[in-house]
Amino acid sequence: MPDAEELAKTPLGLTLLAELAGLDRWDFLEQAGESAPPRQAADVVADQVAAIAARLGLLANCRDRLVLLSAFAAAMSPSAADAAATPRLAAAAASLLPVARALAAAPAAQWWWEPPDRSHQRWVGSAGGQGPRATALAEALRAQASADDEEEKRTARELPWPPEGGRLYSGAWWSPPLENGVFTTTGPVGALPAVELGCAADSAGEDRFEVWDVEISGQARVWNITSPDEWGQLTARYPRDVTASRRHDWHQLTGRKGPWVLPDWLQAARDWDGIHLSIAGYITATGFAIPAAGAATVLAGWGPDQTLWLNDVLVRTDRVGAWTGEPGPEAFPGVTSPWLALQSRVGRAG
Numbered sequence: 219m220p221d222a223e224e225l226a227k228t229p230l231g232l233t234l235l236a237e238l239a240g241l242d243r244w245d246f247l248e249q250a251g252e253s254a255p256p257r258q259a260a261d262v263v264a265d266q267v268a269a270i271a272a273r274l275g276l277l278a279n280c281r282d283r284l285v286l287l288s289a290f291a292a293a294m295s296p297s298a299a300d301a302a303a304t305p306r307l308a309a310a311a312a313s314l315l316p317v318a319r320a321l322a323a324a325p326a327a328q329w330w331w332e333p334p335d336r337s338h339q340r341w342v343g344s345a346g347g348q349g350p351r352a353t354a355l356a357e358a359l360r361a362q363a364s365a366d367d368e369e370e371k372r373t374a375r376e377l378p379w380p381p382e383g384g385r386l387y388s389g390a391w392w393s394p395p396l397e398n399g400v401f402t403t404t405g406p407v408g409a410l411p412a413v414e415l416g417c418a419a420d421s422a423g424e425d426r427f428e429v430w431d432v433e434i435s436g437q438a439r440v441w442n443i444t445s446p447d448e449w450g451q452l453t454a455r456y457p458r459d460v461t462a463s464r465r466h467d468w469h470q471l472t473g474r475k476g477p478w479v480l481p482d483w484l485q486a487a488r489d490w491d492g493i494h495l496s497i498a499g500y501i502t503a504t505g506f507a508i509p510a511a512g513a514a515t516v517l518a519g520w521g522p523d524q525t526l527w528l529n530d531v532l533v534r535t536d537r538v539g540a541w542t543g544e545p546g547p548e549a550f551p552g553v554t555s556p557w558l559a560l561q562s563r564v565g566r567a568g
Contacts, residue, residue: 220331222322224445224502226314231501232307233300234293235314238277238286238321240558241266243299250306263310267317276557278320284408286326288550290497290522291417295547330497333442334525336434339403340412345426345540350401352530356487358399359528363484365397366460374462381466390460391467392519394493394526395483401527403432409551411541413523417497418545425545429538438491438531443499449517450510452493457511458482468516471505477513487528494525 225231236243241263250259280286293300307314321327329335341350369390377387394400404413411429443449457479464478486493500522507514520526543549 220322220328220498221445222318223315225318225321225498226311228502228504228506229304229308230293230504231318232304232311232314233296234290234501235317235321236263236300236303236307237289237293238555238557239263239266239314239317240270240555243297243303246303246306247299259306260310260313263307264313267313270557271316273557274316274320277317277555278323280324280326280556282408282553283326283329284410284550285553285555286321286324287407287410287413287416287497288547288553289555290501291547291550294417294419294522331444332496333440334403334434334492334494334523335405336436336438336440338406339432339434339525340406340414340538341401341403341430341432341535342412342414342541343428343430345428347428349428349537350430350432350532350535351399352401352527352532354399355401355527355530358401359395359483359487362395362397362400363482366395366458366463370460370463377462377466379462379465386470387466389466390463391471393480393515393517394520396519402521402524403434403527404521404523404525406431410549411538414521415541415543415545416547416549417522419521424543426540426542429541431534431536431538432532433534434492434527435531435533438529439489440492440494440525441486441490442494442496443503443517444496445499446503446506446508446517448499449503450508450515452486453479453481453508453510453515456482456485457513458485459513461513464516468507471516471518472507472514474507474514479511479513479515483526483528491529491531492525492527495520495522497522 246262249262373389377389381387410416441452460480461477468478503517
């Protein structure tokens with residue numbers, strides 16, 4: 219069952235709830251004031267939530283997946299105002315709980331906690347490239363494991379710990395294997411061909427992509443991550459020490475010192491065919507130190523609704539076609555949030 223309160227415990231979750239509440243972050247900062255106590259910030263948020271309270275039922279009953287996903291995509295690309303507002307939103311988290319509860323109840327958001335739809339996944343590749351291949355996954359994972367081992371040895375030699383003279387070093391910071399032919403997919407949502415085209419943390423600008431529809435075996439074993447605990451449990455079950463390669467970046471990110479671990483993907487592949495990071499998991503678990511196997515782990519560099527496939531469980535692939543555009547919020551067709559539509563009209567009339 220979706221846990222609404224977990225959505226209000228992370229900066230991304232708070233930004234999403236503020237987006238759904240129609241809270242203008244610049245106006246929020248101006249009203250709260252730089253020297254305002256936390257309670258004043260909470261009052262500003264509470265006033266905004268109260269203004270839409272009578273219409274939160276429209277959010278709780280929303281069945282349009284694109285509407286909610288576009289709000290999530292906007293929260294994934296935070297503005298300067300979002301960054302500045304985050305500490306004050308944290309102080310006002312309790313005021314945003316009615317919005318969190320409405321979101322968690324919405325039929326259009328239930329898939330945010332669910333495993334991937336095996337019958338319809340989408341693989342996105344570069345224009346003119348080869349279509350999806352998963353037949354060499356075992357080889358790709360072995361190659362990635364070998365590269366990871368070399369990276370661990372190299373960074374242990376070259377990046378001193380603790381850093382000398384206050385210098386900052388950077389090694390590998392991401393959690394999933396991203397190279398050597400490893401295979402990932404996301405699902406389609408309405409007119410959006412693949413979630414990864416609309417929910418991109420970083421974009422290099424407009425480009426052209428090839429999109430393929432992929433059917434996964436109904437018997438595929440998928441570990442579904444919906445919370446920090448589920449990522450920590452996966453890592454603890456198949457721990458691999460990555461302290462040398464991750465300690466610099468993850469210390470800067472979390473402030474934690476100590477050993478770090480990630481899943482051993484070759485070991486995990488014996489029991490699981492895919493690892494899926496749900497949207498709820500992305501909101502609640504990304505970017506934090508999470509206890510695992512007497513150490514800690516971080517979930518980073520993994521996209522929302524993205525499944526990392528560890529074994530070849532593909533049944534069918536069909537080319538959908540080319541897609542041209544800039545991945546991110548601009549990829550969405552025009553959508554309107556019914557619970558905010560009246561407020562928008564009033565604002566324009568005033």
